[in-house]
Amino acid sequence: MCNANDTQPRLKRRPVGRSVEHLEQLMDLEHGRMSRDVFWDRDIYEQELERIFARCWLFVAHESQIPKAGDYVSTYMGEDNVLIVRQKDGSVRGFLNTCPHRGNKVCFADLGNARQFVCNYHGWAFGIDGALKGMHASSAYEESGLDKSAHGLHPVAQIDSYRGLIFATLDPQAPSLAEYLGDFRYYLDAIFDMDEGGTEFIGGCVKSVIQCNWKFASENFVGDILHAGWTHDSGAKAMVGGPVAEVHKFPEQSYHVNFNGHGWEFNQDIVGNAATLGDKEIMKYLYVLQPKVAERLGELRSKMIGAISSCTLFPNSSFLPGQNTFRTWHPRGPGAIELHTWTFVNRNAPQAVKDAWRKGTMMTFSPSGVFEMDDGENWEYSTRTNSGFVTRQQDLYLGLGHETRLTDTGLPGNVYRGQINEANQRAFYQRWFDLMEAPSWGCVPQRDVATMEVKA
């Protein structure tokens, strides 16, 4: 459904700047050691904006949010505000939300349907395709010889979608989305292609601010089920009347898997995450669906549809199967994020089940949710303690699950035994380091080689 935007130099990019020195001293992942500077240092953050957020494929919208021509959402790629707009031909385009004249935002709404975007400052008007159509007192510009065709909205470099999830990149040199996701698509299908109707986002977007470094959120969802049994004890007791399942006792039935820095920790209990919503209709729906998913995607992936699990798509989008929350952790400086969350459901699910999920994500994983409430505080103080000059010179530990790599599972990607593990977190930071060091995409080490087709 998505076409690539024009990759004309309309979107200018400076050559990459100087790198922060000695990044390699910040972590020794082999031995599970990492520095706290990555969560605090302003220069490192600025380099992240350049080499991670202005380079990677970032989640920008779900197809279902913008079904009709002119439908748009306003979102962020790093700190860059972008508009994601459905075109008349059904394709999707993305633009920087800034007027090329004096730089003001051209759209102040979060979402809606537009025939054009008109800047409040001098009335420059842009079509939904980004083209400059006209402006207030246009004759004045004509006298100065303004070439309207050269002053449209700035397009994102590339935009594409996978299973309803629309991604964009601000780097024309970035590899294709298929290559970027690589073999991780095998796992994504367990959630976003478990049913022939695909998924949709329902119920709008819930936004909040957490005073933490964005990586604490991403690394939590990429592989940290361990925190749940402790951090979320109160939430579990409130929702299901007992503690979180003791997943550390069953490492044979659970995994860490990762590819290109994307990571998923999961077991095969089918409904472990979903159960925390405390809703019987959702449980029944998943149990009825599971054998059908097994026919469609095989036994293993059918057991992931609502299991105890979490996932991060590198760098900053995450989701929880079962609780059906999808979220992006937008960076706002080294010490803050703006969290945008949505509820996703199977499009073919009964309305009552969709409603139960919309309510369930609010009860569990929203700022008022009984689980999320405890996460924010942890991440804020994991970040804030590093204001201490000496404190931030003390290393952190990231060494769980050494020697758990499995090579005989036949599963795609890098597979590790046991979901109580920090293998995915190490892979996440390895990818982070590779991108931070590389002056261009061509210099990023290709550690993971896709076995799935990557041609568009």
Added chain:
Amino acid sequence: MSAVARLPEIPVDAETQRRIEQFLYREARLLDDERWDDWLALMAEDIHYWMPTMENRRRADKLGAYALDRGALYNDNRLDLTRRVSRFKQPSAWAEDPPTRHAHVISGVEVYQGERTGEYVVHSSFVNYRSRVERDNDLLVGRREDLLRAVGDSFQIVRRKILMTQSVLMAKNLNTFL
């Protein structure tokens, strides 16, 4: 879109107005004092406790800033509220220990007759200021629209709609009721 149907604004007698104001002020104090079960007892069995999230939409957009089937921080029935209270009371609710200090300030209370005898439509404004550990201070301001029902010599809350001013909640969580 409204949790309470728009009725003609028929005022009530001064004594009823006073009793309802006292009821709301006491409710605020119960929340400040973390008297969760006493607070829960003020909610009717058929309570709908709703705090939608605010979307920034153009004025011309007929969908408006919020709706029942869109985003919410609360969209609760009695069971949901009971579950939230049960988390607050767990010794392992780490983000509540040491306790957060709350000040719920209620003002601008307007009372009108409800559709049925013994029911009242009550508008009020709220300011919630929270202080947590050393320097975590959050301010949330907004407006409420309640449907109250006379029960014995007091009242119960049947519907509450809470509209906050923020579209991006400028805090890591919302660990109280409003």
